[in-house]
Amino acid sequence: MRACIISIGEELLIGQTVNTNAAWIASSLNELGIETIEIIVITDKHGEILRALRECGERADIILITGGLGPTRDDVTKHALCDFFDSQLVIDQQILEDVLQYFKKLGRHVTDLNREQALVPDKAEALRNPYGTAPGLWFKEGEKIFVAMPGVPYEMKEMVKNQVFPRLRKLPRQQYIVHKSVLTQGIGESALADKISGWEDDLPKAIQLAYLPSMGIVKLRLTAKGQNKEQLEEDIANQISKLKTLIPEYIWGYDDDTLEKAVGVLLKSQNATLATAESCTGGHIAHIITSIPGSSAYFKGSIIAYSNDVKMQLLNVTANVLEDHGAVSEQVAIAMAQGVKNLIGSDYAIGITGIAGPDGGSAEKPVGTTWIAIAGKNKMVSRKYNFADNRERNIIRASRSALALLKTTVMTRLDLSPRA
Amino acid sequence: MRACIISIGEELLIGQTVNTNAAWIASSLNELGIETIEIIVITDKHGEILRALRECGERADIILITGGLGPTRDDVTKHALCDFFDSQLVIDQQILEDVLQYFKKLGRHVTDLNREQALVPDKAEALRNPYGTAPGLWFKEGEKIFVAMPGVPYEMKEMVKNQVFPRLRKLPRQQYIVHKSVLTQGIGESALADKISGWEDDLPKAIQLAYLPSMGIVKLRLTAKGQNKEQLEEDIANQISKLKTLIPEYIWGYDDDTLEKAVGVLLKSQNATLATAESCTGGHIAHIITSIPGSSAYFKGSIIAYSNDVKMQLLNVTANVLEDHGAVSEQVAIAMAQGVKNLIGSDYAIGITGIAGPDGGSAEKPVGTTWIAIAGKNKMVSRKYNFADNRERNIIRASRSALALLKTTVMTRLDLSPRA
Numbered sequence: 001m002r003a004c005i006i007s008i009g010e011e012l013l014i015g016q017t018v019n020t021n022a023a024w025i026a027s028s029l030n031e032l033g034i035e036t037i038e039i040i041v042i043t044d045k046h047g048e049i050l051r052a053l054r055e056c057g058e059r060a061d062i063i064l065i066t067g068g069l070g071p072t073r074d075d076v077t078k079h080a081l082c083d084f085f086d087s088q089l090v091i092d093q094q095i096l097e098d099v100l101q102y103f104k105k106l107g108r109h110v111t112d113l114n115r116e117q118a119l120v121p122d123k124a125e126a127l128r129n130p131y132g133t134a135p136g137l138w139f140k141e142g143e144k145i146f147v148a149m150p151g152v153p154y155e156m157k158e159m160v161k162n163q164v165f166p167r168l169r170k171l172p173r174q175q176y177i178v179h180k181s182v183l184t185q186g187i188g189e190s191a192l193a194d195k196i197s198g199w200e201d202d203l204p205k206a207i208q209l210a211y212l213p214s215m216g217i218v219k220l221r222l223t224a225k226g227q228n229k230e231q232l233e234e235d236i237a238n239q240i241s242k243l244k245t246l247i248p249e250y251i252w253g254y255d256d257d258t259l260e261k262a263v264g265v266l267l268k269s270q271n272a273t274l275a276t277a278e279s280c281t282g283g284h285i286a287h288i289i290t291s292i293p294g295s296s297a298y299f300k301g302s303i304i305a306y307s308n309d310v311k312m313q314l315l316n317v318t319a320n321v322l323e324d325h326g327a328v329s330e331q332v333a334i335a336m337a338q339g340v341k342n343l344i345g346s347d348y349a350i351g352i353t354g355i356a357g358p359d360g361g362s363a364e365k366p367v368g369t370t371w372i373a374i375a376g377k378n379k380m381v382s383r384k385y386n387f388a389d390n391r392e393r394n395i396i397r398a399s400r401s402a403l404a405l406l407k408t409t410v411m412t413r414l415d416l417s418p419r420a
Numbered sequence: 421m422r423a424c425i426i427s428i429g430e431e432l433l434i435g436q437t438v439n440t441n442a443a444w445i446a447s448s449l450n451e452l453g454i455e456t457i458e459i460i461v462i463t464d465k466h467g468e469i470l471r472a473l474r475e476c477g478e479r480a481d482i483i484l485i486t487g488g489l490g491p492t493r494d495d496v497t498k499h500a501l502c503d504f505f506d507s508q509l510v511i512d513q514q515i516l517e518d519v520l521q522y523f524k525k526l527g528r529h530v531t532d533l534n535r536e537q538a539l540v541p542d543k544a545e546a547l548r549n550p551y552g553t554a555p556g557l558w559f560k561e562g563e564k565i566f567v568a569m570p571g572v573p574y575e576m577k578e579m580v581k582n583q584v585f586p587r588l589r590k591l592p593r594q595q596y597i598v599h600k601s602v603l604t605q606g607i608g609e610s611a612l613a614d615k616i617s618g619w620e621d622d623l624p625k626a627i628q629l630a631y632l633p634s635m636g637i638v639k640l641r642l643t644a645k646g647q648n649k650e651q652l653e654e655d656i657a658n659q660i661s662k663l664k665t666l667i668p669e670y671i672w673g674y675d676d677d678t679l680e681k682a683v684g685v686l687l688k689s690q691n692a693t694l695a696t697a698e699s700c701t702g703g704h705i706a707h708i709i710t711s712i713p714g715s716s717a718y719f720k721g722s723i724i725a726y727s728n729d730v731k732m733q734l735l736n737v738t739a740n741v742l743e744d745h746g747a748v749s750e751q752v753a754i755a756m757a758q759g760v761k762n763l764i765g766s767d768y769a770i771g772i773t774g775i776a777g778p779d780g781g782s783a784e785k786p787v788g789t790t791w792i793a794i795a796g797k798n799k800m801v802s803r804k805y806n807f808a809d810n811r812e813r814n815i816i817r818a819s820r821s822a823l824a825l826l827k828t829t830v831m832t833r834l835d836l837s838p839r840a
Contacts, residue, residue: 013456015447016632017438022461027435037434037468040444041459048458087505163613178569179434188526189534190553193492212431213572274726282701282710286724290702293778293811303732304696304722306715310764314721316732344730358713366525379788388525389551391713393574 001171003029005039008049008067008077009151013039021066021153024346028160032168033176034062035225044068049080057144062168067151069134071113072219077148078121078137083138085110085146087121095126095135102133127163131155136163136362145171156211175225178232181212182220182240183257184250185404189213192220196246199239206232207239216387216397217259252407266410267298271349274406276302277315277340278410279327280354280370285399298347305336315339332369341375349375350402350408357391370398374409381409421591423449423477425459428469428487428497429571441486441573448580453483453645455599464488469500471794477564481530482588487571489554497556500540501568505559505671507541515546515555522553544568547583556583565591595645598652601632602640602660603677604670606822609633612640616666619659626652627659636807636817646757647732648782672827679823680708686720686830691765694826696722697735699747700790704819720766725756735759747786748773749801751789761795767832768821769795777811790818794829803827 005025011017019041024035028337037060042048047341049068052159056063068077082251084090096118103110117133120126127136127147132155139146146166148157184192189211191201200209206226212219222239224232244251253262267274276285286302289295301312308327317335325331337351354370368387387397425445431437439461446456456831457480476483488497489616493725502509523530540546544679547556552575559566567584569576573647599736609631613620620629625648632639644652664671673682687694692810706722709715725732728747731737737755745751757771773792781787788807793800803825809816827830 012443013446013459014450015443015445015456016630018443019459019735020577023432023438024434024754025435026433028685030434036435037463039439039461040457177434179436181436188528190491190531193533194531210430210494211490212436213490221431222563223430223434274583278703281707282715282719283648283698283722283724284710285724286703287707287815289817290704290724290726290776291595295702296726299702300727301734302703302707302722302724302726304703304710304724306706306710310721314763325709343734346507354712357677385525386525390574392711395707 001034001062001177002060003034003062003064003175004060005036006042006049006052006063006065007039007151008065009041010043011068013043021151021156024153024157025066025160027065029062029064029384030167030177031178033173034168035177041062044076046076046080046083049077050084050173053080053084053146057141057146061144061146063146064164065146065148066156069137069148071117071133074161077373078119079122079135081139081146081148082121082217085121085123085141086364087123087127089119090122091118092120092126092135095128097122097293098128098130098135099302112337117214127159129159131158133152138164138167150163154288162339165246172317173296175227176229176231176232178224178236180222180236180254182222182251183253183255184218185216185220185252185400186245187247187250187257188217192218192247196243199242199246207235214292214419215393216400231287249408252404258288260292262409263289263403263407264292264298268345268349268409270410272410273300274348274350275300275340275344275346276350276352276402278302278350279306279311279336280356281352281395281399281402282306282356284395285350285352285402287398290401300344303343311336311339315344322342328365328369328371329357330371330373330384332383333373334375334380337373337375337380347377348406349397350406351375352398352402354385354394354398356398357389368394370401372396372398372402372404372405374402376409379409381405421482421593422457422480423454423482423484424480424683425456426469426471426472426476426485427459427461427571428464429461430463430494433463434489436749441571441576442780444577445484445486445580448585449482449484450546450674451599453593453595456589464494464496465499466503468494470504471506473500473566477555477561478567481564483564483566484584484703485566485568486576486596489557489568489570491537491553496635498539499567501557501559502542505541505542505543505561505566509539510542511538512540512546512555513538515540515548518548518552518555539783544734547579547657548586549575549579549713551578557655558584558587559734564794590595595647596649596652598644598649598656600642600656600660601675602642602663602671603673603675604638604640605672605820606678607638607667607670609638612638612667612670616663619666624655627655634654635809635813636820674822678708679820679827680712681821683709683827683830684712684718686702686827687768688698690767690830691719692830693720694768694770695720695760695764695766696772697756698722698724698733698770698772699726699756699818700776701772701815702726702776704815705770708819708823720764723760723763726810730750731756731759734763736762746782748785748789748791750804753793754795754800754802757795757800767797768826770826772818774805774814774818776814777816788814788820790814791840792818792822792825794822794826796829797830800813801825 777787
């Protein structure tokens, strides 16, 4: 079964609103095994809506429409649907009752415009809207299904979950779609493609692979479609097992995992605590760690040592080390990690220093040059990176690399062996 | 001039990625006076791409395409464009040089797949990509313009700003669209609408007003369309002058201003320095301050005191104060601000403590309760907030409120009077 989504609204076409509705619907349809083949965003004009209904009706089995159902004159979707289905508007008593109840609850006066919300095309089934006044409209024409819903996200979501999906689930199911994403870090898209090209060539035809790179992370998405859900899941799991043997050092998670979540789970499992000493990342590492609910169980705090004064005074980085090696150096990263570990008394600590840019770079240390050190129980790990990117992305990449290095350090228990 | 945007990518159709690219492009086109009439999202398949190119080419003057230009096998857009324009792939020496330089800078090996990025349809002009390896492609067919760009947002944005828009600006222009946004903080959308309703009623018909609320900030966008750009700009400026007299205390900036930028300009103008002591915001304030290039001129550093230990040990918050008033209290916020100001030796300091959630709330102090203190030269300002939102949004709102309170404190020079 194939679906089209039609999003109606001027706010989407001037970029004032990002189309989160379509993404949410597409992802939900996907879980039902329904493939979204196209998303169309158009303005609230009669002719445009008719054209989109016609085109999508030719290509898809299910057409989901959001927006344009409001009470004001600029909302014409209901009238366009009447034309398309050669239908007349009639009062739906249940919806009228809902509208009256809605305003009674709010203690507001009901206008004629509000009452008109209960006018429903006679060929449609009305879908009740507990959070607003515009009902949804369900049309069945032959084997094709058209559903119009309000554009307000929480009204639309409630309607999809409780009214549209229960109806769609009763339709004969033709296939399942199973996705699994493998998250990698520390290797570029092309190098990764090279490393796994043999595996990619051997993938069964029913499994599709996509590369989704984003600032230091490459997501590998495997998709399988077919009749037997368990079989598809097993096929994907088998392929991932093979992949794991090829690039074990780059895989750090699956699906919706984030590095900060993975680090949190790991630290909690070891009953270990963390502190950070940040220069170039300016608090971004602490911020993403503490974006995780419950992070206070393992994260104790951080020193953002943006000036050298703070590095010396609070982290015990000596003036000699700063002078001899520069603020962006392995020695300073190590001293920062050790300094914050001692000061705050955590089991692990991250020390990070680099040149975020746009200024401050040199031939020897260009913008993006970053040193990261991880202080563990009895061990210090340090590594140099060059992200060669702009300020915003250097900060994000540096933060992700620090969490990845921390995770490797904690996982491989490198910290249990004495420093080489 | 009318534009269509074609977004290519399976990740958009399964709802894994929200289509922020299309919203950003639509909003940018709008500023150029180009109307987006349709956004189409399709999958990375030859036939689908050809159909979208054909349909959009019939309806619009400018067709902007993103995605599907990567080096891996799942990316077929370049080949579809070759078919559509009856074009052959040839090596572009400049792009090849760019690709080689890109990998040299990263210190990575260049693969054959990477080199193939320099293959460009002979009927296209290649647009260089400083942040990646996939070049953009500019086609002109009669009066119609087709531009293909990478789907990675920062690569696409750079290309649009520095290469696509300069070319589009040279095209004959039919009308101007002038936007100006007024940024407010500290007042909700409805209260603001009440306060300025008289002004809104008196707006000339040619000027449209939109309220764009986002996490504690309400943006008022004024839009005027017409032939005479200077006149439109003057009309909008006049309306903004009137608005300023109505709500001077809530306006803090215009258009792309950010609170962190405004705070930076202000601190620099006073040659003053800043430090922060953060609990609930977990480094987010330091992060947004240091997202501004050159912030090291006024930002010295921060203590992220996520645990009470750190609050006591580094910030001199006493066990008594913590016990008597709780970690989320005016007294603790003040002690944190004073503590970090003393420790780091800055002119101003922010102390912030709150309950980000989802856990940790109580009847007396629900999730979102936050105390912010600003320590100035001879003055301490403190204020209580309740954001009553989810964790992510509580953190952002708290950070913005802290910067707004800092800005007011520095601007009104409250700090020069002795503490009341």
